[in-house]
Amino acid sequence: MEQRPYQHTPVMAKEVVEYLAPAPGKVLVDCTLGGGGHAEKFKSQNLKVKIIGFDQDVEAIAAAKTRLAKYDNILYIHDNFANIKKHVREKVDGILFDLGVSSYQIDAPDRGFSIRENGPLDMRMDKSQEFSAFDIVNTWSADDLTRIIKEYGEERFARRISNAICVTRNAGEVKTTAELKVIIEKAIPTWKKRESVTRVFQALRIAVNAELDNLKKALSDSIELLKPGGRLVVISYHSLEDRIVKQLFREEAKNGILKIMTKKPLTVSAEEIEANPRARSAKLRVAEKL
Numbered sequence: 001m002e003q004r005p006y007q008h009t010p011v012m013a014k015e016v017v018e019y020l021a022p023a024p025g026k027v028l029v030d031c032t033l034g035g036g037g038h039a040e041k042f043k044s045q046n047l048k049v050k051i052i053g054f055d056q057d058v059e060a061i062a063a064a065k066t067r068l069a070k071y072d073n074i075l076y077i078h079d080n081f082a083n084i085k086k087h088v089r090e091k092v093d094g095i096l097f098d099l100g101v102s103s104y105q106i107d108a109p110d111r112g113f114s115i116r117e118n119g120p121l122d123m124r125m126d127k128s129q130e131f132s133a134f135d136i137v138n139t140w141s142a143d144d145l146t147r148i149i150k151e152y153g154e155e156r157f158a159r160r161i162s163n164a165i166c167v168t169r170n171a172g173e174v175k176t177t178a179e180l181k182v183i184i185e186k187a188i189p190t191w192k193k194r195e196s197v198t199r200v201f202q203a204l205r206i207a208v209n210a211e212l213d214n215l216k217k218a219l220s221d222s223i224e225l226l227k228p229g230g231r232l233v234v235i236s237y238h239s240l241e242d243r244i245v246k247q248l249f250r251e252e253a254k255n256g257i258l259k260i261m262t263k264k265p266l267t268v269s270a271e272e273i274e275a276n277p278r279a280r281s282a283k284l285r286v287a288e289k290l
């Protein structure tokens with residue numbers, strides 16, 4: 001497989017390393033390996049830490065293998081992190097989720113995540129999955145489209161946008177992100193068109209990859225896999241994800257299962273935002289297993 005250079009800067013790496021404290025004999029699970037940015041920080045902190053890395057994107061796994069080639073004691077798993085319990089059979093010291101898509105995925109027009117560059121209506125993180133944004137845009141009912149655009153995109157003009165999609169597709173399939181962008185821009189009555197496009201793309205991405213359901217399952221299973229004193233670190237990039245993490249942490253703290261280490265989520269420093277503007281919306285929450 002031809003590999004484009006994998007560009008992605010690990011977000012809040014210093015904080016992640018501090019909380020997960022890689023050390024000899026420790027086992028850390030990186031549920032979102034991406035290009036191996038955080039995993040590399042773990043290894044540079046301590047060569048003897050064992051890492052189990054997941055990614056559902058085969059290109060990310062390939063990039064991480066290249067970047068981390070000089071390290072041993074790393075297990076690469078190409079699967080959805082929702083299947084964590086299927087692969088991880090031991091109790092572990094720490095688990096990291098750095099959610100969403102990588103810069104590499106966003107910047108590849110052929111993946112269909114970018115709002116800037118034209119590409120196919122795809123948005124699958126796992127290319128072996130058949131269901132893509134094309135299916136949602138071209139086959140879902142106006143009601144279902146409205147529901148996801150409202151729920152996952154928090155877009156107030158959801159109904160207008162889904163109606164416009166349905167009218168356009170009656171004249172022929174909507175195939176590209178550029179076509180979808182034009183439909184959205186024409187449908188809304190405000191000048192904040194870019195924000196609406198971003199929100200609709202977010203909604204489609206969440207629906208295509210069942211992101212919220214997978215996150216809920218993976219977080220619950222991860223808590224079971226932690227040793228007492230083991231830590232769960234989650235970096236989220238939008239309020240829907242963050243709410244799921246916050247609520248689960250609170251519930252499990254009430255049940256006496258977790259201790260919350262970050263009363264409020266940690267956010268990205270001004271210096272890091274300057275160096276890596278894509279990190280700006282990141283929120284980091286940590287909990288420890290009791």
Ligand SMILES: C[S@@+](CC[C@H](N)C(=O)[O-])C[C@H]1O[C@@H](n2cnc3c(N)ncnc32)[C@H](O)[C@@H]1O
Pocket residue numbers: 008009010011031032033034035036037038039054055056057060079080081082098099100101102103125214
């Ligand atoms: C923000 S990137 C992680 C970047 C990584 N921490 C680094 O520093 O290079 C998120 C990665 O998680 C993967 N991902 C997202 N949801 C996933 C899921 N449900 N299962 C497995 N991998 C997932 C994406 O394919 C992407 O490569």
